[in-house]
Amino acid sequence: MEGEILRGRVFKYGDSIDTDVIIPARYCTSYHPEELAPHCLEDLDATFAGRVKPGDIIVAGHNFGCGSSRENAPIAIRGAGVSCVIARSFARIFYRNSINIGLPILIAPDAVDGIEDGDEIEVDPTTGTIRNLTRDGSWQAAPFPPEVQEIIQAGGLVGYVRKKLSS
Amino acid sequence: MTLAEKILAIHSGRDSVRPGDMVMARVDMVLGTDVTVPLSVEVFRQMGAGKVFDTEKIALVNDHFVPAKDVKAATLSKIMREFAREQGVEHYFEVGRSGICHSLLPDKGLVRPGELVVGADSHTCTYGALGAFATGIGSTDMACAWALGELWFRVPESLKVVVEGNFQPRVGPKDLILSVINRLGVDGALYQAIEFTGGAISRMRMDGRFTVCNMAIEAGAKTGLIAPDEVTMGYVDQISPPTPPCNNRGGKGGRPPLGPTLLRSGGDLSSDPDAVYSQVLEVDVSDLEPQVAEPYLPSNGRPVCEVEGVRMDQVVIGSCTNGRLDDFRAAADVMGDRPVHPDVRLIIIPATPGIIRAMLEEHLVERFIKAGAVLSPPTCGPCIGGHMGVLAEGEIGLFTTNRNFRGRNGHPDSKVYLSGPEVAAASAVAGRITDPRGF
Numbered sequence A: 001m002e003g004e005i006l007r008g009r010v011f012k013y014g015d016s017i018d019t020d021v022i023i024p025a026r027y028c029t030s031y032h033p034e035e036l037a038p039h040c041l042e043d044l045d046a047t048f049a050g051r052v053k054p055g056d057i058i059v060a061g062h063n064f065g066c067g068s069s070r071e072n073a074p075i076a077i078r079g080a081g082v083s084c085v086i087a088r089s090f091a092r093i094f095y096r097n098s099i100n101i102g103l104p105i106l107i108a109p110d111a112v113d114g115i116e117d118g119d120e121i122e123v124d125p126t127t128g129t130i131r132n133l134t135r136d137g138s139w140q141a142a143p144f145p146p147e148v149q150e151i152i153q154a155g156g157l158v159g160y161v162r163k164k165l166s167s
Numbered sequence B: 001m002t003l004a005e006k007i008l009a010i011h012s013g014r015d016s017v018r019p020g021d022m023v024m025a026r027v028d029m030v031l032g033t034d035v036t037v038p039l040s041v042e043v044f045r046q047m048g049a050g051k052v053f054d055t056e057k058i059a060l061v062n063d064h065f066v067p068a069k070d071v072k073a074a075t076l077s078k079i080m081r082e083f084a085r086e087q088g089v090e091h092y093f094e095v096g097r098s099g100i101c102h103s104l105l106p107d108k109g110l111v112r113p114g115e116l117v118v119g120a121d122s123h124t125c126t127y128g129a130l131g132a133f134a135t136g137i138g139s140t141d142m143a144c145a146w147a148l149g150e151l152w153f154r155v156p157e158s159l160k161v162v163v164e165g166n167f168q169p170r171v172g173p174k175d176l177i178l179s180v181i182n183r184l185g186v187d188g189a190l191y192q193a194i195e196f197t198g199g200a201i202s203r204m205r206m207d208g209r210f211t212v213c214n215m216a217i218e219a220g221a222k223t224g225l226i227a228p229d230e231v232t233m234g235y236v237d238q239i240s241p242p243t244p245p246c247n248n249r250g251g252k253g254g255r256p257p258l259g260p261t262l263l264r265s266g267g268d269l270s271s272d273p274d275a276v277y278s279q280v281l282e283v284d285v286s287d288l289e290p291q292v293a294e295p296y297l298p299s300n301g302r303p304v305c306e307v308e309g310v311r312m313d314q315v316v317i318g319s320c321t322n323g324r325l326d327d328f329r330a331a332a333d334v335m336g337d338r339p340v341h342p343d344v345r346l347i348i349i350p351a352t353p354g355i356i357r358a359m360l361e362e363h364l365v366e367r368f369i370k371a372g373a374v375l376s377p378p379t380c381g382p383c384i385g386g387h388m389g390v391l392a393e394g395e396i397g398l399f400t401t402n403r404n405f406r407g408r409n410g411h412p413d414s415k416v417y418l419s420g421p422e423v424a425a426a427s428a429v430a431g432r433i434t435d436p437r438g439f
């Protein structure tokens, strides 16, 4: 993941996109990306799963991922091919889960203002730089605290714990 | 320091911590359920961890989709059951002896004041009612906690809610928390710890305190806490008779005495007078009206008079928010001898087998059944639209649960209103949303 520049089309949504619309509990008897992805965001935008292409990016308002602790939510998003989520703010368990499974998420309120649905954007998850390719604009996301960077650099929490257990 | 800061400091071996600090802290209890455990088991293996850090500090609870609603759900429970056996996990709860995790763990004496508890379920914050720091995590985090016995935490700012006054009859803890969430908004306490204090909290029984702390997450909070007092200690003593001070884990079924780590280190379980809060919210409950949260957000709470008359198809009294004995007592008191409205399905879901036993003793089960309600086994069921009362297209529910997001309780076009047990009971009888006062 490190050093990789992400580029994709934007799906833009509003505030408080909750885990029940990201992946309804009726599908949470599975935690496998290929089973979750076709239902990702289906109660909010039934066309999403059909339209999303690998690399596409979700841009949203405040409190993205609020609600349940279900890790099925970031797994469904990643499984659908989404390369990154940018929001004004994230609910805390969703934030932790995304970092832990290695789904890049960026807090960048200014970028959310300057990006429209359907725009083509480019993101460097390592530096937090976001560029709008459809219309002018480039922004800098808030940097991750060092402890979180350590987890990201280990490729998520699995790599981090493996390292710890073997040291 | 605030109570939240003290608990995190002691569990990370520091003298003090400040909001924003990142700490690696030891956990006293790690909770998982049939929905979240199977993924953790997979991740635990990927981590290369052979054994869990402590077989007595892990609770595995069958509650979300049990008794198994279908083959997939049965498989989830099976994976959890086999993992519990393989690892020798002491606190594995099988169907029949299991209940909704956030009622079950306190009732089994598995959460104590001053402890640091994590759970792969967002309403783990419920245990803050006992003066524990308890917060929700995901499945990968849980696998990490099983492997290492510790996790990273960002020390949260604390937000104080001071609650004074006396509730009117048939107005209670759920009405309070719905109105607080309405004032804060769904992310008004994002990343923060909410500390509830004041005369109305001191006078509140444990069942009500659990209801209040349960919904802290609905304002985005990391946890909700109430500093332990006589009510807390009375509850803990009655649940699990105090064991003599000991430095081991107390063996099977036993746990160390209250707030072990804090008390041992000479710390106390309350916030210091000079503790710093991000915000102080004052609430007087004396004129608080019964509250109802409209679809599709728990922060849509408003006085019942504004939504009175809305017809509904189904009423659910249960969940980790309002599935305790006091809730069923309150509901039965409102209903009296009146039957459930012919157009309404009333589903009663006691949260644990212990609550069912108590309800039997008080003849509450008999009363609900006579009234035409159906009694469900302890399960999350309709609270997450799993089973036991899922809503069809266009149907309207009035639930005592904690979330009414679109599609959560059934068809995406169904609607759920949230309320306390009193409004739910009056409405089940009347067939439309009704003020329980003077009902």
Ligand code: SF4
Pocket: B063, B064, B100, B101, B102, B121, B123, B319, B320, B321, B379, B380, B383, B384, B401, B402
């Ligand atoms: S009762 Fe509802 S909110 Fe509580 S743990 Fe179960 S699903 Fe979650």
